[in-house]
Amino acid sequence: MKLLGLFWCLILISCSGQSIEKINGVSFVGSREEVIQEHVDPLLKIHANYAAVMPFGFMRESNSPELVFNSERQWYGETKRGAKQYIDLLHKNGVQVMLKPQIWIRRGSFTGDMAMTSEEDWRTFEKSYADFILTYAKLAEETQSSVYCIGTELDEFIKHRPEFWNELIGKVRQVYHGKLTYAANWDEYARTPFWDQLDYVGVNAYFPLCEKQSPTVETLTVGWQPWKAKLKGLSEKHKKPMLFTEFGYRSMDYAGKKPWLVDRNQENVNLKAQADATQVIFDEFWDEDWFAGGFVWKWFIHHDRAGGYADNRFTPQNKPAESVIREHYAQVKKSKL
Template sequence: MKFEFFFTRNSLNYLLLIGSLFLCSCQSSNNKEKINGISLVASRDSLHSNHLDPIININANAVALMPYAFMRNKENPELIFNIERQWFGEKAEGIEQAILLLKEQNLKIMMKPHIWLRNGDFTGNLKFSSEAEWKQFEASYKEYMMLYAKISEKHHIEILCIGTELYNFVNSRPQFWKELIVDIRKVYNGKLVYAENWDKADKIDLWKQLDYIGVDAYFPLSEKISPTEEEIKQGWEKHKIMLEKLSSNYDKQVVFTEYGYRSIDYSLKEPWNSNRDIIGTNHSLQARALKVIYEEFWTQSWFAGGYIWKWHQHETSGGLDNNRFTPQNKPAENIIKEYYEKFRN
């Protein structure tokens, strides 16, 4: 009996020790450093070291750089990129200049090429009427991506995003994407992600070939004018379940390749809405929505972090008269600073 009691007591102590270590491990996993990123808007001129001070001040540790390609219209299957007429920060020379400055401050980088369609047409709907047009577009897109893949490898960029909100392209031309990923991995040794729009993230199968599941996280959360924190959390429930399941299915972390809100009433009804005709401001809602997203996602081990949309180079950007996405010089900036500090080494 004494032996049995001794064995049972030690077994219990052993189980308690294992449980304690497991709990510590889970807490460590949940609270390890996240991608505390910003999406840096390119400018006409070069980036300067003083432009980085506000980024560092909010405890950001990562920056998304966005070299743009343009299409004259959806009927013309050719991308225009890295030309003299583009802003300096949108082409290869400007991207490389920015990389060198960001590296000096130990900021990690995601290269995130974007396509801009004239008149602001949505890239997710992009399609062509003939095989010849698709082939022409694919050749142009591959040239565009390989340029920035090689630049990313040259400068040891941590993450390369191979496309942004291109659902119809990805869904219609799977063989092209498989081959593109193989070709990119031949010249680039970092992590790969693709940025899919919030409503299509669980409708593609590209994730198995990549290192992260990338989501531009403009999920509709509430139709109320200015929902409370609890109402915002409730709005996230079904989306969070979907994202965690997606992560589990592919055994990949989710990263919000874009996230953010405008500082306006009803900003959580259609968070993607960039209509410039909207007037008025609601800075408290923007700040409140960001607080909730950090508490709901940055604490999760299956979640890698994200890049807030969007951050301008100039210190005077944003402000209390501004109702656009930028959090700069608004109450939201303090929320970002507070929560980014919690999730950095």
Template structure:
């Protein structure tokens, strides 16, 4: 007769349908670059390497308007594209990649949609004709930068950033697009999903990393302690671990960051709300993420939001996200070096 203990063991063994996943590569330690208005000096990325970083994300923007189906980028704007900042132009993107190479930094190319009059997160259309118009333009955009990524030997191509409603609504389009990208670019691929929708994306199996823009809400306190934030990471870690195990893929934080403001861990994605300056709140949030998430066996690393190649950001209120010259940069250096 089989003992009850053995029966219980066999039942539990049968329930183990999703084996653990372990990422066996080096953690990506990166920053998302802000495109500068003018070409910076060749030494502008040295600080990333000095801090212990080894990757940069280069972000070429494309543009659309809310409820209009046309999409514009450097490849279809002609003379209208001359107003773009240097770092957003094709020449600027290519030169930024070369500058990163000079500092022995690896590169993720990460196209991003800028929607006038609304949020790219909620891009949707009611008419099939509008979807097809937009998709035709958008396909050109993604393939344009796939060619650039291939020609310059980019290490990782993030095919799109946070178009999650689009991704869920039109999975057949995305599968075709990913197949086309793979005929052009032979490196690794990811997609940057928003923190609250990453588990809904239908095409993770076709990519190499599960990319997450990790603006998870962590605390309603004004300046939460590192220990409080670590404790509040636990439910998010469970969800991330579950999708990693289910897909047998590593999780990559394509963006993570906090403003140097009080309440910065409450709704970390917000950039337009009032800010009472607090380097401590930002530094504590960085410390908790690095201590809690970075050592997870399924975690592949992440990219700070955001990093400037020049000092011009010092006059712009919105750029409280940058850790540069603040206590958060000290935390990053301590962990990354």
């Protein structure tokens, strides 16, 4: 009788789609030092079930063919050894990981504009980037990381060298057997050509929503509607769940105008704008079956001295937005994917 019951349960699951837990994640910023339990406890307190671990490669200029990574000159948390230590402790605490190697260009130049000036430089850079991504793909496999991200905001690179990316995805699949995504910028994702080869449509969700100094929940909600329709359409077109590989807002005036800004502007601190915008993104997306979840940008390991009421940057730590995240992540959310 028990076997018959189990049989019908399996039939129902196969008919209704597989129900899986939403990705309630944070972008766990690499530091100069090892991560200890004290650094992970705040993630557990906000009920995060995922963290993005982000080793870095560095370039001197947007057209430099040399990519330096896993160097002794880098911060510990940005290297392979550091990434493994972070992943191991997160896993020990039941937090799953998206390993997300990224590029930093000197002076913070936008990676989406990165392009080489000759065929020779392109080939040199492609070799270096493939080494970078395959090195960390092997680490993702070794550590059994749940998701691996093959790049972040590399629009021009993809447009100029599409065949390279097709080959790279194939090479990654040979060494890593988990879920793959790519973190497309908010204005790039619609033309990214290889979603059918990945497991998630990944988007860094810094969509402009409104130009209000202190936007209301209603204004932010209205601002999301055209973007939400396009995101849903793309997810359905490719039959892939949508994943916000990054999402978040600065705690400042005009938070919904240009959410991607990372400058050192002196806009007034506006904690309510950040909290409300965070609440709206949860309200709009987390109950959608086509939406897999996302990773808050960004979360520093030293929680006690991160963020705070005088800070106008992205982190929600020690701000009202942290409470919004905690309350939402505490809820059990499922997707049928």
